[in-house]
Amino acid sequence: MKIGIVGNYGNDNNGDEAILLSIIKQVEQVFSISRQDITVFSNNTKQTSEYYGVKSYPLYYKKGNQYKTFYATYQTNKRFINELDLLIIGGGGILMDFYRREAHLYSTYAFMAKNAKVPYIVYGCGAGPLDTVTGRLMIRLMCKHAANVSVRDPESRELLHRIGVKKEVSVIGDPAFTLYNPKERHADTPKEVAVSAVPIYNANYWPSGDVDKYEKYVNSMAVSLDLLIEKQDVNVTFFATKYPQDVDVTVDIQKKMKNKKRTRVIDENLKPKKLVAEISKFDLVIGTRLHSLIMATNSETPIIAISYHPKVTNFMKLIDAEDRCFTVEDIEKNSMNLSRCFERLSSNWKGLVIETKNISEKLYETAIKGKELMVKAVKDK
Numbered sequence: 609m610k611i612g613i614v615g616n617y618g619n620d621n622n623g624d625e626a627i628l629l630s631i632i633k634q635v636e637q638v639f640s641i642s643r644q645d646i647t648v649f650s651n652n653t654k655q656t657s658e659y660y661g662v663k664s665y666p667l668y669y670k671k672g673n674q675y676k677t678f679y680a681t682y683q684t685n686k687r688f689i690n691e692l693d694l695l696i697i698g699g700g701g702i703l704m705d706f707y708r709r710e711a712h713l714y715s716t717y718a719f720m721a722k723n724a725k726v727p728y729i730v731y732g733c734g735a736g737p738l739d740t741v742t743g744r745l746m747i748r749l750m751c752k753h754a755a756n757v758s759v760r761d762p763e764s765r766e767l768l769h770r771i772g773v774k775k776e777v778s779v780i781g782d783p784a785f786t787l788y789n790p791k792e793r794h795a796d797t798p799k800e801v802a803v804s805a806v807p808i809y810n811a812n813y814w815p816s817g818d819v820d821k822y823e824k825y826v827n828s829m830a831v832s833l834d835l836l837i838e839k840q841d842v843n844v845t846f847f848a849t850k851y852p853q854d855v856d857v858t859v860d861i862q863k864k865m866k867n868k869k870r871t872r873v874i875d876e877n878l879k880p881k882k883l884v885a886e887i888s889k890f891d892l893v894i895g896t897r898l899h900s901l902i903m904a905t906n907s908e909t910p911i912i913a914i915s916y917h918p919k920v921t922n923f924m925k926l927i928d929a930e931d932r933c934f935t936v937e938d939i940e941k942n943s944m945n946l947s948r949c950f951e952r953l954s955s956n957w958k959g960l961v962i963e964t965k966n967i968s969e970k971l972y973e974t975a976i977k978g979k980e981l982m983v984k985a986v987k988d989k
Contacts, residue, residue, distance in 0.1 A: 611645065616700050622851065623903070624700050625879060627782065628660070630785075647688060648660065674708070682720060689721055694986055699782060732978055747771065761922040798891035801843065802893045810853075831943045846858035848874070894911070894946065896920070898919050898920050909964070910961065
């Protein structure tokens with residue numbers, strides 16, 4: 609049995625790497641195979657191969673334009689797809705066209721598998737935005753020929769149906785929830801807060817960079833965290849799930865803060881296992897990155913979300929915690945939002961800890977059901 613996995617891997621985005629690790633572990637359990645029977649198509653084949661002990665080939669082969677790139681990728685990698693018994697496309701938010709690449713690139717792999725008569729599944733993905741005609745078309749075709757399709761939240765399922773996907777779409781949650789690893793104990797009162805930040809509007813990262821918007825974002829985060837420290841008497845530690853970009857923006861935020869002496873930055877590329885272990889040391893996580901929130905939940909650490917993307921809001925809806933989810937604009941308009949939310953949560957700290965534990969267990973149980981979809985795809989071959 610030989611299994612292929614394709615997604616946004618090998619980019620030092622340790623949220624995505626957590627997804628990959630969880631899928632690899634599930635594949636090992638379901639099919640009782642060694643990691644040398646697993647092939648991952650990655651942006652960094654050497655890193656992926658060495659870290660996970662799998663075979664790895666380039667995700668794509670860049671040529672003059674994206675269409676030449678997709679054609680070269682198809683022609684080069686189809687021989688590797690031909691050797692597989694199952695291809696897993698997922699997870700992460702790859703069913704989108706925000707960067708004008710994902711929908712076409714991952715559909716290319718779906719076409720390779722279809723033409724090679726290799727079953728493939730769309731597994732635990734997030735969908736949207738899908739704003740282009742060709743992006744919607746590619747995703748419809750990908751889903752049409754898949755053995756089965758699953759997503760990580762109801763909103764993704766609704767979007768796929770709105771763009772014309774007829775196939776049944778299962779909601780299994782994010783695959784990274786299978787890395788559930790609860791902490792041994794919680795503090796009696798929250799004192800240590802971990803924060804992740806996304807470098808939105810930064811021209812070196814964001815599709816449409818805007819210096820003024822980035823500066824406004826950094827300033828509002830700095831003021832909000834200063835007030836959190838002053839009003840709630842907490843310490844703040846910044847950490848990254850996308851390295852080094854998240855470190856860069858947190859350093860920019862820290863420089864703007866009056867209470868920087870009560871902050872520190874973890875300037876380290878935290879791989880999935882270490883990321884969960886590190887997050888579990890803190891009492892509460894304030895996260896903009898979706899997988900900073902997911903990994904915190906894996907360790908039963910309470911969370912507050914700052915939503916820069918619908919996927920963050922969708923996750924907080926999924927766990928019925930919209931009352932502690934703020935948009936970037938909310939933070940910019942009212943610098944007391946984080947402090948007031950923290951105060952409300954800490955006033956019922958024991959209840960919040962129990963609630964978080966229940967959420968973590970439920971999400972784990974839902975995520976592991978995804979293994980059934982892998983088995984079904986091979987049985988139906």
